[in-house]
Amino acid sequence: MDLPHVLYLLVAFLIASPFIDLASHRRGLWRLSHAFTLACSLACLTLMAYSYGASSETWPRAITYGEFGVGTCLLLDRAGFFMALTALLLSALTSIYALGEGPISPGYCVAFTALMAGMVGVSLSGDLLTLYVFWEIMCLAAYALVAMGEFKDEALEAAWKYFIMASAGAILMLFGASLAYGLAGTLNMPLLARRLEGASCRWLYVALLFFLAGMGVEAAFFPLHTWLPDAHSAAPTPISTMLSGIVIEIGFYALAKVMLILFYQSAFLWQAILASLCVANMLVGSLSALVQRDVKRLLAYSSVANMGYLMAALSSYGVKALSAALFFVLSHALSKGLAFLCAGHMATRAGSRDLGALRDVRVGMPLTTALFFLSLLSLAGLPGTCGFVAKLVLISALFLTASWWLGVLALLNAILMAAAYIRVVWSMLGSPAKAMPRSVGEGRLSLTAMFLMALLIVILGFWPGPALRLAYLGAMDLLGVR
Amino acid sequence: MEEENMTGPEVLFACSIALLAIGIYGLASKRNLIRLIIALEVLVNAACLSFASFSAMAGPGKADPLIGVLIIIVLAIGGCIAAFGLALALAIYKRLGTVDAWKLRRLRG
Numbered sequence: 001m002d003l004p005h006v007l008y009l010l011v012a013f014l015i016a017s018p019f020i021d022l023a024s025h026r027r028g029l030w031r032l033s034h035a036f037t038l039a040c041s042l043a044c045l046t047l048m049a050y051s052y053g054a055s056s057e058t059w060p061r062a063i064t065y066g067e068f069g070v071g072t073c074l075l076l077d078r079a080g081f082f083m084a085l086t087a088l089l090l091s092a093l094t095s096i097y098a099l100g101e102g103p104i105s106p107g108y109c110v111a112f113t114a115l116m117a118g119m120v121g122v123s124l125s126g127d128l129l130t131l132y133v134f135w136e137i138m139c140l141a142a143y144a145l146v147a148m149g150e151f152k153d154e155a156l157e158a159a160w161k162y163f164i165m166a167s168a169g170a171i172l173m174l175f176g177a178s179l180a181y182g183l184a185g186t187l188n189m190p191l192l193a194r195r196l197e198g199a200s201c202r203w204l205y206v207a208l209l210f211f212l213a214g215m216g217v218e219a220a221f222f223p224l225h226t227w228l229p230d231a232h233s234a235a236p237t238p239i240s241t242m243l244s245g246i247v248i249e250i251g252f253y254a255l256a257k258v259m260l261i262l263f264y265q266s267a268f269l270w271q272a273i274l275a276s277l278c279v280a281n282m283l284v285g286s287l288s289a290l291v292q293r294d295v296k297r298l299l300a301y302s303s304v305a306n307m308g309y310l311m312a313a314l315s316s317y318g319v320k321a322l323s324a325a326l327f328f329v330l331s332h333a334l335s336k337g338l339a340f341l342c343a344g345h346m347a348t349r350a351g352s353r354d355l356g357a358l359r360d361v362r363v364g365m366p367l368t369t370a371l372f373f374l375s376l377l378s379l380a381g382l383p384g385t386c387g388f389v390a391k392l393v394l395i396s397a398l399f400l401t402a403s404w405w406l407g408v409l410a411l412l413n414a415i416l417m418a419a420a421y422i423r424v425v426w427s428m429l430g431s432p433a434k435a436m437p438r439s440v441g442e443g444r445l446s447l448t449a450m451f452l453m454a455l456l457i458v459i460l461g462f463w464p465g466p467a468l469r470l471a472y473l474g475a476m477d478l479l480g481v482r
Numbered sequence: 483m484e485e486e487n488m489t490g491p492e493v494l495f496a497c498s499i500a501l502l503a504i505g506i507y508g509l510a511s512k513r514n515l516i517r518l519i520i521a522l523e524v525l526v527n528a529a530c531l532s533f534a535s536f537s538a539m540a541g542p543g544k545a546d547p548l549i550g551v552l553i554i555i556v557l558a559i560g561g562c563i564a565a566f567g568l569a570l571a572l573a574i575y576k577r578l579g580t581v582d583a584w585k586l587r588r589l590r591g
Contacts, residue, residue: 157586174529182536
């Protein structure tokens with residue numbers, strides 16, 4: 001048993017999913033599709049943990065299909081393992097939440113399974129063809145899931161915007177891959193790294209720009225982020241959680257992998273680009289979040305700002321900063337995931353995503369409100385939550401590198417973002433404008449999912465050691481491929 | 483060889499750059515949803531042609547088999563993109579009664 005088996009298992013689940021989906025259309029059987037995605041993510045998590053414990057081989061290693069350098073390959077490193085683990089963990093928690101809520105749309109089960117398969121595939125892929133194929137699986141599933149949102153007009157429009165921008169981005173990335181192939185004659189990442197070592201020509205920089213522009217759409221880089229607030233706020237709540245919590249981070253991870261392995265020789269170029277874009281991302285994200293009335297849009301803009309931290313970490317590309325970035329992804333997935341679940345839970349009951357409407361239902365849903373505040377505090381970086389550890393490790397790692405000014409910037413951005421979260425808490429603590437006419441219930445299963453997330457946030461806040469160590473090993477692997 | 487005489491693969495690569503430019507122009511300037519999908523498909527073909535030209539540069543009979551596989555897979559994915567886009571455009575037309583991308587302006591960035 002090894003990590004590729006997780007991918008095979010996911011593909012097997014993906015083949016089975018249309019039948020489950022058809023069966024779940026029968027009256028009273030809608031729970032089947034959510035139970036299927038839950039079972040799928042739990043099975044993959046178990047297999048993953050088992051294969052990590054059982055394998056005694058060296059990391060990172062390449063599993064080739066066909067002759068090395070000619071066929072395709074998977075690149076197994078602990079950074080990819082960490083990302084895939086986070087993705088599956090969030091999928092499992094989201095599936096529990098969805099199980100407590102209600103049916104979403106026909107085809108949900110297939111698209112969700114495809115999203116999981118795409119994310120794990122992107123994290124483990126070792127050549128540009130495999131990367132592109134899994135990337136498209138992930139993206140197509142994500143567009144379809146956004147289109148299933150509660151308010152149909154808005155959801156269709158957001159899905160269209162996301163579809164056009166991210167598809168064009170994926171194809172630009174493929175064009176960049178073709179240029180890399182033209183320069184080195186292979187698509188295999190470790191081999192590309194060896195053949196492009198020390199290369200410096202104009203076409204290499206053009207390829208780099210194609211990769212940055214193409215993957216930057218999915219990873220919400222500043223001028224290309226405009227689809228994100230629309231798509232993340234219009235999607236159904238579990239999907240907003242997945243998209244904001246992990247899908248954009250997986251996009252960013254793929255970008256980091258390509259930059260660190262293929263384009264290590266031109267680090268000066270992408271370092272400068274990422275450092276300047278990260279300033280823009282932080283400013284645009286946090287300033288827009290400060291003025292939002294729509295709670296899901298606010299959280300989406302906060303994701304744009306949080307991508308800025310990851311870009312800062314990548315642009316300094318030290319092993320400490322990269323491991324901090326990996327831990328930040330885990331912390332962000334849990335905190336932002338919990339925030340989206342609670343906000344969506346309340347917004348569904350209130351029938352509106354406006355902050356004022358959330359204040360009106362607050363009295364009827366005390367537990368959800370408390371968990372929402374906890375997630376916001378973790379996002380703001382209060383001690384005792386994992387958000388604090390993540391920010392502490394990341395900012396102190398940035399201060400130790402040559403680009404210490406990024407650390408100052410990250411600190412300032414943290415203060416701005418904290419102001420945005422405090423504004424949410426403040427506006428929700430005010431007295432409700434009107435009593436809610438109907439009784440508002442809190443779903444028991446949904447609450448279970450939220451409690452589990454909150455528990456993980458607090459546990460990682462007090463005991464981050466094992467996760468930090470795994471992140472450190474992951475960063476070592478990521479830098480050690482070359 | 484003279485400067486102005488390009489070999490076959492180089493002509494192909496130049497064509498792929500031209501297709502890329504056409505596709506990006508189409509994405510930037512067109513309002514019709516169907517035309518936007520066509521522009522995406524032109525971009526897919528540009529990427530495939532670029533791969534084909536680099537593979538052909540190895541010389542006759544030495545083309546990389548992986549690239550042949552890649553082009554078939556990418557064209558299939560291009561078909562998926564077109565199918566998904568058309569389904570979405572149809573849903574938008576049924577729901578909102580328009581195929582004009584500029585009229586989808588309820589949401590702002």
